[in-house]
Amino acid sequence: MSTIKILFTGVGGQGIITSGVVLGEAAILENKNAVMSEVHGLAQRGGMVNVEMKIGDAKSPLIEEGASDIVVGMEPSETYRLRKRYNRNSSIIINTNPIVPFTTSIGLGSYPDVNNLLNSFKKVYNRLYLIDADLLARKAGNPVTASIVFVGAVSGLKEMETTIRKEAVIKAIENHFPSKLLDINLKAFYLGYEITRNRDNNVV
Amino acid sequence: MDSGATKINYTFTEYTPCHGVCDLFNNLIAFATVILMSYKLIGDLKEGERYFLLTNEAIARAALESSVDVATTYPGTPSSEIGEVLNVVAEKTGLYFEYSVNEKVAFEIAMSAALSKLRAITFMKHVGVNVAMDSLMSSAYIGTDGALVIISADDPSMYSSQNEQDNRVIARFAHLPLFEPSSPQEAMDMLKEALKLSEQFHIPVMMRTTTRVSHLRGMVKPDKIGRANTSGSFKKRNMHNIPLPEFARKMKVELLDKMKRIEKEYDITKWNRIEHLNNGSSHTGIITSGSSYNYVYDVAMEYKVAADVMKIGFSYPLKTDLISSFLKEHDNVIVIEEVDPVIEDNITIIAQRNNIDKKIHGKWDGYIPMMFENGPDIVKNALSKLLNRRFDVYDVPEMDEFPEPVRPPALCPGCPHRASFYIMKSGLRQAGLYNKSIVPTDIGCYTLGVEQPYEFGDVLLSMGSSIGTANGFSQFQEYPVVPVVGDSTFFHAALPGIINAIHNNHDLLYVILDNRTTAMTGGQLSPVNEVDDAGRKYRAIDIYSTLKGIGIDHVYKIDPFDIKNGIKLFREAISEKGVRAIIFERECALITDKVEHAMGNYHLFQVNQNKCIHCMNCVERFSCPAIYKEGKIVNINPYLCDGCGACAKPIVCPPEAIEKVS
Numbered sequence: 001m002s003t004i005k006i007l008f009t010g011v012g013g014q015g016i017i018t019s020g021v022v023l024g025e026a027a028i029l030e031n032k033n034a035v036m037s038e039v040h041g042l043a044q045r046g047g048m049v050n051v052e053m054k055i056g057d058a059k060s061p062l063i064e065e066g067a068s069d070i071v072v073g074m075e076p077s078e079t080y081r082l083r084k085r086y087n088r089n090s091s092i093i094i095n096t097n098p099i100v101p102f103t104t105s106i107g108l109g110s111y112p113d114v115n116n117l118l119n120s121f122k123k124v125y126n127r128l129y130l131i132d133a134d135l136l137a138r139k140a141g142n143p144v145t146a147s148i149v150f151v152g153a154v155s156g157l158k159e160m161e162t163t164i165r166k167e168a169v170i171k172a173i174e175n176h177f178p179s180k181l182l183d184i185n186l187k188a189f190y191l192g193y194e195i196t197r198n199r200d201n202n203v204v
Numbered sequence: 205m206d207s208g209a210t211k212i213n214y215t216f217t218e219y220t221p222c223h224g225v226c227d228l229f230n231n232l233i234a235f236a237t238v239i240l241m242s243y244k245l246i247g248d249l250k251e252g253e254r255y256f257l258l259t260n261e262a263i264a265r266a267a268l269e270s271s272v273d274v275a276t277t278y279p280g281t282p283s284s285e286i287g288e289v290l291n292v293v294a295e296k297t298g299l300y301f302e303y304s305v306n307e308k309v310a311f312e313i314a315m316s317a318a319l320s321k322l323r324a325i326t327f328m329k330h331v332g333v334n335v336a337m338d339s340l341m342s343s344a345y346i347g348t349d350g351a352l353v354i355i356s357a358d359d360p361s362m363y364s365s366q367n368e369q370d371n372r373v374i375a376r377f378a379h380l381p382l383f384e385p386s387s388p389q390e391a392m393d394m395l396k397e398a399l400k401l402s403e404q405f406h407i408p409v410m411m412r413t414t415t416r417v418s419h420l421r422g423m424v425k426p427d428k429i430g431r432a433n434t435s436g437s438f439k440k441r442n443m444h445n446i447p448l449p450e451f452a453r454k455m456k457v458e459l460l461d462k463m464k465r466i467e468k469e470y471d472i473t474k475w476n477r478i479e480h481l482n483n484g485s486s487h488t489g490i491i492t493s494g495s496s497y498n499y500v501y502d503v504a505m506e507y508k509v510a511a512d513v514m515k516i517g518f519s520y521p522l523k524t525d526l527i528s529s530f531l532k533e534h535d536n537v538i539v540i541e542e543v544d545p546v547i548e549d550n551i552t553i554i555a556q557r558n559n560i561d562k563k564i565h566g567k568w569d570g571y572i573p574m575m576f577e578n579g580p581d582i583v584k585n586a587l588s589k590l591l592n593r594r595f596d597v598y599d600v601p602e603m604d605e606f607p608e609p610v611r612p613p614a615l616c617p618g619c620p621h622r623a624s625f626y627i628m629k630s631g632l633r634q635a636g637l638y639n640k641s642i643v644p645t646d647i648g649c650y651t652l653g654v655e656q657p658y659e660f661g662d663v664l665l666s667m668g669s670s671i672g673t674a675n676g677f678s679q680f681q682e683y684p685v686v687p688v689v690g691d692s693t694f695f696h697a698a699l700p701g702i703i704n705a706i707h708n709n710h711d712l713l714y715v716i717l718d719n720r721t722t723a724m725t726g727g728q729l730s731p732v733n734e735v736d737d738a739g740r741k742y743r744a745i746d747i748y749s750t751l752k753g754i755g756i757d758h759v760y761k762i763d764p765f766d767i768k769n770g771i772k773l774f775r776e777a778i779s780e781k782g783v784r785a786i787i788f789e790r791e792c793a794l795i796t797d798k799v800e801h802a803m804g805n806y807h808l809f810q811v812n813q814n815k816c817i818h819c820m821n822c823v824e825r826f827s828c829p830a831i832y833k834e835g836k837i838v839n840i841n842p843y844l845c846d847g848c849g850a851c852a853k854p855i856v857c858p859p860e861a862i863e864k865v866s
């Protein structure tokens with residue numbers, strides 16, 4: 001596999017871009033090429049946000065249907081929405097905490113039962129990691145570090161070992177955050193890292 | 205974003221800071237500072253090192269490196285970050301940066317710099333170029349003494365635009381040489397080259413990006429920054445700059461001659477290169493540009509497709525010989541580009557004129573769709589058809605069926621527009637005019653007023669079109685007409701429309717939603733502001749006195765959070781005749797947050813379940829995204845609530861069950 005393709009999905013405000021930028025900067029520290037797509041503009045807070053990224057010999061971050069190697073699903077229903085973009089053997093990390101949009105309160109659409117949804121994921125995917133990222137982030141000291149919990153979880157995956165070393169990601173985190181936020185972010189990183197490291201899947 | 209030095213008329217001192225979520229907010233601020241810092245850092249990048257930059261950041265950096273003297277813009281997605289960066293780093297080189305009132309003025313200022321022997325860039329979204337068009341069309345006739353590069357940020361698939369016009373067509377229309385970058389590094393290199401080309405041939409040059417390029421983050425190696433010079437010298441040339449018919453005809457002759465010379469003399473080999481992917485093939489020739497090149501490269505490498513790829517970075521004027529030989533040397537030729545078949549048409553003409561009888565695949569025969577952006581799947585399908593080869597597909601399993609909740613873009617929690625819509629909708633309902641009024645809307649966050657439950661907005665064409673169309677609707681149909689506009693859009697394009705309405709005695713109620721900023725694109729300066737982020741001072745233009753000054757007798761102004769009086773005032777205004785205006789003035793919640801949080805003030809509201817009577821007014825009619833219901837229980841999401849308190853007013857929550865948490 002010459003390139004690693006990572007699909008991030010979630011809701012505006014969850015720090016998706018931060019996760020991607022940290023991983024991309026780590027790739028550059030490792031002398032690897034990285035490309036990433038971002039979304040900006042029209043009222044993004046609370047809207048769907050997808051970020052796509054490739055590390056290795058690639059020019060466009062856009063991932064073809066089914067081809068994602070790693071999925072960072074920061075929100076369960078958003079991960080479900082993009083199910084055509086990854087495959088049976090993708091490494092799929094899903095945050096178990098739903099974000100229910102206000103539209104369901106005014107009768108526009110509805111939110112699925114989270115447990116049923118997650119069980120359905122368990123049935124079909126071989127490498128699934130369900131994590132309570134919000135809980136881990138609070139453990140690290142602040143809910144907003146959830147995006148770095150995911151960076152940790154991605155870094156702990158086997159396929160990342162040969163792509164970006166843990167040390168490079170830590171360096172990227174150090175470069176990225178001001179010193180007063182560094183400790184909680186490093187803590188968040190390790191909490192995520194431990195979840196996926198050396199495991200084939202982790203269903204909690 | 206506004207620094208907060210604009211006076212805030214609303215006091216928050218009655219609220220005590222919230223302790224429960226302060227930490228969260230403190231860190232949110234710190235995160236925001238990270239972003240701002242990184243924009244500042246664009247001025248301090250070390251040459252030769254590698255950075256992970258957005259194309260728009262790379263373009264701003266390139267402006268510093270190539271000693272651009274003047275940069276102007278009106279914010280518009282996907283071009284906005286260029287200005288956001290330049291606004292904070294301009295002083296590094298002494299570059300003059302300006303948020304102009306609209307794209308036409310931005311263009312004219314840049315042109316005047318280019319006529320004063322300076323180096324200028326002006327950048328805008330694709331539809332912004334339409335606003336600049338009147339002047340842009342004459343610019344190549346007049347030419348430049350310095351350099352002028354126009355960056356058009358197109359938006360295929362319309363992620364945040366009203367159409368997906370392909371502005372490469374404008375390059376040909378206006379006779380401007382055209383560059384199409386594919387990556388941040390290339391955008392950087394091309395901007396530098398475009399400036400040189402402009403100086404060499406005394407002609408404005410265009411560079412077209414697309415959303416996927418503007419917002420592509422990739423590796424960039426910066427160079428040294430230069431030094432700007434803002435004292436130019438204008439050479440008086442006795443009518444040479446005035447396209448009166450007699451001179452304009454001469455200019456046209458010179459212009460076409462210039463384009464011929466560029467085609468002949470300008471060395472484009474660096475930009476229009478042939479790559480032999482997987483050792484190349486005389487069987488398959490792919491001609492591509494911009495973002496599409498990236499997809500072609502990735503798909504070809506992934507599936508080991510042997511092909512010769514002509515990557516077109518300089519797409520107008522196209523060099524004929526290069527294209528002819530490429531056509532002759534390949535059995536199958538396909539053109540892969542985004543939006544209109546611009547290069548494809550050009551190539552077809554070149555083939556026809558050079559007696560090359562070859563089928564050229566692309567958009568016209570359906571290999572590539574005629575609209576929307578391309579992507580790896582589109583390119584994969586096209587190549588599979590062209591090569592008659594099946595590519596592997598991934599094992600995408602079927603999952604059980606689940607509902608997919610909708611997440612339309614919505615006004616932020618705490619947004620003043622929500623209260624304004626609530627006022628107007630209630631006012632119309634009370635006056636028996638609900639669904640019996642025409643609301644031409646305009647471009648800004650408030651366009652989202654068309655969404656449920658406000659459904660406030662009936663027609664929209666372009667920036668400022670609400671007042672123009674309202675002029676007509678007030679004449680040609682019987683319902684009252686209530687055009688809506690924001691402060692920045694008001695100054696951008698609405699003034700002639702208002703003057704027209706007054707002068708022609710039309711009958712309409714003009715609603716100005718003044719949130720003290722250009723919010724939709726990230727909170728850039730608006731003419732109502734006095735100070736910008738960097739602390740620079742401006743003369744603020746007052747909307748109320750502007751409207752009074754041009755002759756509207758009945759101009760009202762109110763804080764939209766004063767919902768009860770707002771409804772009264774709105775009803776009064778709607779019952780009157782002639783041109784009237786009502787200004788709902790309250791600053792964007794994101795600015796309020798910034799100012800309040802900097803002072804350590806955090807607010808949060810929650811529903812007191814003992815008081816709630818489950819009328820659902822707050823959920824169904826006010827509909828702040830922070831308010832939700834679970835069964836019959838109404839709650840407020842503490843992470844989303846902005847603490848604005850608008851929903852706590854008895855007019856929204858009759859039993860006053862929504863209470864401030866302290």
Ligand code: SF4
Pocket residue numbers: 617618808809828829830831840844845846847848849850851852
């Ligand atoms: S106070 Fe009410 S209206 Fe304001 S943000 Fe909070 S929930 Fe929304």
Ligand code: SF4
Pocket residue numbers: 811815816817818819820821822823838856857858859860861862
């Ligand atoms: S408006 Fe007030 S009383 Fe009515 S449902 Fe909302 S919180 Fe409850």
